[in-house]
Amino acid sequence: MTGTDASPDALEARGVSLGYPRREVIEGLDLRIRRDSFTVLIGPNACGKSTALKGLARLIDPSRGSIVLNGHDIAHRRTRDVARELALLPQSPITPPSVTVGDLVARGRAPYQSLLRQYSRDDERIVRESLATTGTLDLIDRTVDELSGGQRQRVWISVVLAQQTGVLLLDEPTTYLDLAHQIEVLDLCARLHAEGRTLVVVLHDLTLAARYATDIVAFKAGRVVAQGAPAEVITAATVREVFGVECAVIADPHTGTPLVVPARPPHLGGETQPPAEPTHREDRSRS
Amino acid sequence: MSAARATVRLLGERVSFRVGRRLVATVGAVLLLLVVCAAIALYTGNSAISVDGVTAILLGDYAGSTSFEIYTVLDVRLPRMLAAVIAGGALGISGAIFQRLTDNPLGSPDLIGFTGGAATGALLVITTGGGLAVGTALGAFAGGVVAAAVILALAWRSGLEGYRLILVGIGVTAVLSAVRAYLLSRADLEDAQAGLRWLTGSLDGRDWGDVGIGAVACLMLVPATILAHRPLDRLAVGSELATAQGLTVSRWRIGIALIGTAWVGVAVVIAGPVAFVALAAPHILRSLTGGAGPLLLSSGLLGGLLLLLADLVGLRLFAPTQLPAGVVTAVVGGAYLLWILQRRRGRTMG
Amino acid sequence: MLLVSLVVLALLVVCSVMIGARPVAFDAVLQILTGSDDPRLRVDSVVIWTLRLPRTVLAIVVGAALGVAGALIQAVTRNPLADPGIIGVNAGAALLVVLAVSVFGWSGVLATTGAGMLGALAALLAVAVLSTRSRMSPLVLVLAGTALAAAVGGVTSGLLILDSGALDQVRFWTVGSLAGRDPELIWPSVALVTLAVLVGGAIAVRVNTLALGDEMAKSLGTSVARTRAIAVVVVAVLCGAATAAAGPIGFVGLAVPFAARLVAGLDTRWVILLSLSFGAVLLLAADVVGRVIAGSGELEAGIVVAAVGAPLFIALALRQRMERL
Numbered sequence: 001m002t003g004t005d006a007s008p009d010a011l012e013a014r015g016v017s018l019g020y021p022r023r024e025v026i027e028g029l030d031l032r033i034r035r036d037s038f039t040v041l042i043g044p045n046a047c048g049k050s051t052a053l054k055g056l057a058r059l060i061d062p063s064r065g066s067i068v069l070n071g072h073d074i075a076h077r078r079t080r081d082v083a084r085e086l087a088l089l090p091q092s093p094i095t096p097p098s099v100t101v102g103d104l105v106a107r108g109r110a111p112y113q114s115l116l117r118q119y120s121r122d123d124e125r126i127v128r129e130s131l132a133t134t135g136t137l138d139l140i141d142r143t144v145d146e147l148s149g150g151q152r153q154r155v156w157i158s159v160v161l162a163q164q165t166g167v168l169l170l171d172e173p174t175t176y177l178d179l180a181h182q183i184e185v186l187d188l189c190a191r192l193h194a195e196g197r198t199l200v201v202v203l204h205d206l207t208l209a210a211r212y213a214t215d216i217v218a219f220k221a222g223r224v225v226a227q228g229a230p231a232e233v234i235t236a237a238t239v240r241e242v243f244g245v246e247c248a249v250i251a252d253p254h255t256g257t258p259l260v261v262p263a264r265p266p267h268l269g270g271e272t273q274p275p276a277e278p279t280h281r282e283d284r285s286r287s
Numbered sequence: 288m289s290a291a292r293a294t295v296r297l298l299g300e301r302v303s304f305r306v307g308r309r310l311v312a313t314v315g316a317v318l319l320l321l322v323v324c325a326a327i328a329l330y331t332g333n334s335a336i337s338v339d340g341v342t343a344i345l346l347g348d349y350a351g352s353t354s355f356e357i358y359t360v361l362d363v364r365l366p367r368m369l370a371a372v373i374a375g376g377a378l379g380i381s382g383a384i385f386q387r388l389t390d391n392p393l394g395s396p397d398l399i400g401f402t403g404g405a406a407t408g409a410l411l412v413i414t415t416g417g418g419l420a421v422g423t424a425l426g427a428f429a430g431g432v433v434a435a436a437v438i439l440a441l442a443w444r445s446g447l448e449g450y451r452l453i454l455v456g457i458g459v460t461a462v463l464s465a466v467r468a469y470l471l472s473r474a475d476l477e478d479a480q481a482g483l484r485w486l487t488g489s490l491d492g493r494d495w496g497d498v499g500i501g502a503v504a505c506l507m508l509v510p511a512t513i514l515a516h517r518p519l520d521r522l523a524v525g526s527e528l529a530t531a532q533g534l535t536v537s538r539w540r541i542g543i544a545l546i547g548t549a550w551v552g553v554a555v556v557i558a559g560p561v562a563f564v565a566l567a568a569p570h571i572l573r574s575l576t577g578g579a580g581p582l583l584l585s586s587g588l589l590g591g592l593l594l595l596l597a598d599l600v601g602l603r604l605f606a607p608t609q610l611p612a613g614v615v616t617a618v619v620g621g622a623y624l625l626w627i628l629q630r631r632r633g634r635t636m637g
Numbered sequence: 638m639l640l641v642s643l644v645v646l647a648l649l650v651v652c653s654v655m656i657g658a659r660p661v662a663f664d665a666v667l668q669i670l671t672g673s674d675d676p677r678l679r680v681d682s683v684v685i686w687t688l689r690l691p692r693t694v695l696a697i698v699v700g701a702a703l704g705v706a707g708a709l710i711q712a713v714t715r716n717p718l719a720d721p722g723i724i725g726v727n728a729g730a731a732l733l734v735v736l737a738v739s740v741f742g743w744s745g746v747l748a749t750t751g752a753g754m755l756g757a758l759a760a761l762l763a764v765a766v767l768s769t770r771s772r773m774s775p776l777v778l779v780l781a782g783t784a785l786a787a788a789v790g791g792v793t794s795g796l797l798i799l800d801s802g803a804l805d806q807v808r809f810w811t812v813g814s815l816a817g818r819d820p821e822l823i824w825p826s827v828a829l830v831t832l833a834v835l836v837g838g839a840i841a842v843r844v845n846t847l848a849l850g851d852e853m854a855k856s857l858g859t860s861v862a863r864t865r866a867i868a869v870v871v872v873a874v875l876c877g878a879a880t881a882a883a884g885p886i887g888f889v890g891l892a893v894p895f896a897a898r899l900v901a902g903l904d905t906r907w908v909i910l911l912s913l914s915f916g917a918v919l920l921l922a923a924d925v926v927g928r929v930i931a932g933s934g935e936l937e938a939g940i941v942v943a944a945v946g947a948p949l950f951i952a953l954a955l956r957q958r959m960e961r962l
Contacts, residue, residue, distance in 0.1 A: 079533045079535055103292070121303075159524075466940075469940050476804070617790070621788020
């Protein structure tokens with residue numbers, strides 16, 4: 001699963017430029033994902049965090065620079081071999097019509113299967129384990145269409161678990177879920193992390209990000225603004241710089257991690273928001 | 288593991304696959320019907336030959352039969368039946384391939400230009416006085432290849448996406464149908480009629496030469512289709528996840544599109560651009576099996592059955608007037624299409 | 638823009654009258670049109686009054702009808718790719734015209750026009766029901782229409798195979814041509830199209846609100862079902878009359894409203910008005926071009942339009958990621 005090299009980074013972007021035809025989204029990105037970290041990428045909409053994630057998972061070929069996975073440049077490796085070390089769950093994967101949960105998760109075994117060997121006993125065991133890990137083994141014969149949003153997302157995570165990789169990339173796994181299901185999915189991520197996997201997850205909720213992440217990377221306009229432990233990154237200054245929102249950051253009463261409290265809104269007597277791109281840097285955290 | 292699917296393992300763990308139980312049952316039923324229809328096609332017809340006579344001829348015992356009876360069974364009915372099954376099968380497989388590739392139950396090759404190219408090529412040969420079967424076949428093949436190349440090139444934009452394939456295909460279809468109308472209007476009345484008959488798709492007068500072409504093509508294309516089956520299935524989760532799972536998506540999409548185009552070419556060369564078999568066969572099979580797989584070869588079986596059936600209906604229903612199989616499939620297929628669209632109301636398609 | 642297109646139309650009318658197998662000089666045209674009975678111009682005069690002018694009028698009427706029909710059908714289905722040719726309306730009209738000619742042996746222009754309108758109406762109803770009730774994406778509507786056209790086309794060719802006399806009569810017509818129409822028979826088409834365009838203009842404001850979705854339209858006081866029904870009938874009359882007169886011509890109904898929206902934005906009233914004149918310009922231009930480029934013979938207008946319109950369709954379809962209108 002994980003590579004044999006001693007590099008402290010599971011995944012690294014070296015001077016990577018990414019984008020779509022005629023539109024560069026990211027230029028010269030340098031990013032290191034620590035092995036065994038739970039790294040969360042944050043940033044406003046269209047800041048390039050999803051693009052970065054896709055670049056890390058070789059869904060978009062970089063126009064410059066290289067992506068290094070477990071010490072090897074992924075451009076020089078068979079995509080099937082990469083798929084045994086790194087798995088990605090896209091933001092909106094397509095559910096094949098009338099597929100059952102078991103069959104969907106079995107598709108995660110694709111990098112290990114061949115024309116003749118389509119479904120070995122190992123495959124079957126790993127599919128069941130993956131479903132058990134996410135607590136969805138009892139749904140195995142249901143069709144995916146009839147599941148609730150939270151169940152469906154856990155099943156999709158089982159699909160990438162069945163790939164048995166050391167590195168998991170999840171693009172906004174909590175979007176469209178209610179609060180209870182968001183927490184359920186993130187608790188699952190934390191458990192997967194505790195079992196020794198490296199996770200890279202795109203999230204929107206800063207408070208939840210700060211609770212679960214070991215590392216946070218803040219993106220803005222295609223570049224990394226801040227990177228480090230949650231307490232270092234989630235500050236009033238960074239939130240203002242990245243999102244253009246005035247806020248106070250206090251300690252989460254349950255966990256002590258940073259908790260973002262937006263400033264008083266104008267209709268309750270607060271000041272109007274400052275321009276979205278303040279030029280000064282001023283630390284007002286923990287006020 | 289799931290009740291609807293059985294896992295088969297052979298040679299220890301070296302060979303293993305899963306197969307849906309309903310799929311097995313459905314394929315069995317289709318095969319049975321295919322045999323029944325083939326028998327009807329061989330044993331009945333304008334010239335009354337006794338059941339025993341036909342059986343004897345088929346078994347190679349020519350003693351009790353006139354040479355006309357032998358000719359009727361071996362050189363008229365048998366090749367026509369085989370040609371229908373092969374052409375229908377080719378249409379069914381190509382339909383299953385393109386519907387999966389475009390992610391759309393309506394994305395069949397006759398609607399998105401691949402069949403239209405072959406038809407236009409053949410018509411060009413017919414109306415410029417070619418008229419020979421070989422020339423028509425070559426024209427159809429060349430036309431199909433050119434149209435496919437144009438469609439794929441236009442739809443390609445750092446990858447091949449289903450909806451672009453469909454829209455470009457519809458545009459090309461429209462151009463091609465204008466070209467065909469033009470060719471028909473410029474031709475002699477006799478050529479025009481031959482061309483029109485060919486354009487609706489017919490199995491009239493198919494001989495062993497057509498069956499031979501089909502058999503050779505099947506020999507090459509069936510293994511390719513089996514190879515394409517799994518990658519096509521893996522594409523069902525979307526190109527992003529499929530890439531993440533280690534599939535070289537673009538290369539496979541192009542390769543699979545070419546295989547589908549080759550199947551279209553086979554069908555058109557043998558039977559002309561028969562409408563709706565490619566659309567209907569995979570669709571009927573999906574609703575019968577409830578299956579989520581690509582169902583390539585099984586769609587082929589059903590396609591063969593459908594075209595054979597259409598040919599029989601066209602021959603017998605208004606006898607002695609013969610309707611080309613293509614007219615039968617167009618009428619029945621059109622009604623079927625409206626029915627599925629109606630039934631799918633409220634569900635999103637595409 | 639409207640004025641510009643009208644000026645272009647006037648120029649095209651002059652060209653259309655002058656150009657053909659027997660070219661007529663500009664001053665001769667002027668003399669003939671102002672009623673000169675110079676004996677040297679007698680042949681030219683016959684050519685112009687019985688061939689060129691009716692043909693020109695026909696091109697204008699058919700083009701305008703298809704343009705307005707396209708604008709309305711696109712607005713009603715909220716689909717920028719809806720074109721009477723692509724969604725099978727012309728094929729429906731063609732089937733009934735062939736049916737009228739081959740099975741019932743009708744040949745009068747009123748009979749074929751009526752049959753064409755009925756066929757267009759039936760095909761339109763199918764498409765309208767499917768697209769509005771099942772919330773289809775533009776893509777699926779277009780596919781369904783293509784399939785419908787294929788099915789109807791299959792039946793049409795079945796009829797033609799069985800009746801070679803009808804084939805000979807109809808195959809020139811199925812290309813979409815403006816040549817060789819009896820001048821006396823144009824006027825019913827003109828009257829019908831004028832009437833339909835007026836009704837279409839009258840409901841334009843209400844059609845406008847449909848663009849916001851049925852619920853929003855209802856809250857703005859539009860009777861959605863009735864507006865849609867009127868629009869469908871108007872489009873059927875326009876397409877049926879145009880198809881019966883000139884054969885199934887595709888892409889005018891696609892290209893013209895597209896150009897009109899580029900100029901006028903989304904306001905259906907202006908789009909309809911501009912489509913009227915743009916449609917006339919496009920078809921007349923196609924007809925004149927067809928007469929010029931093919932040398933001694935001529936290329937049918939329907940083919941010229943397809944050659945221009947189909948690439949536009951492809952470009953349009955690829956340009957935006959299939960947003961609804």
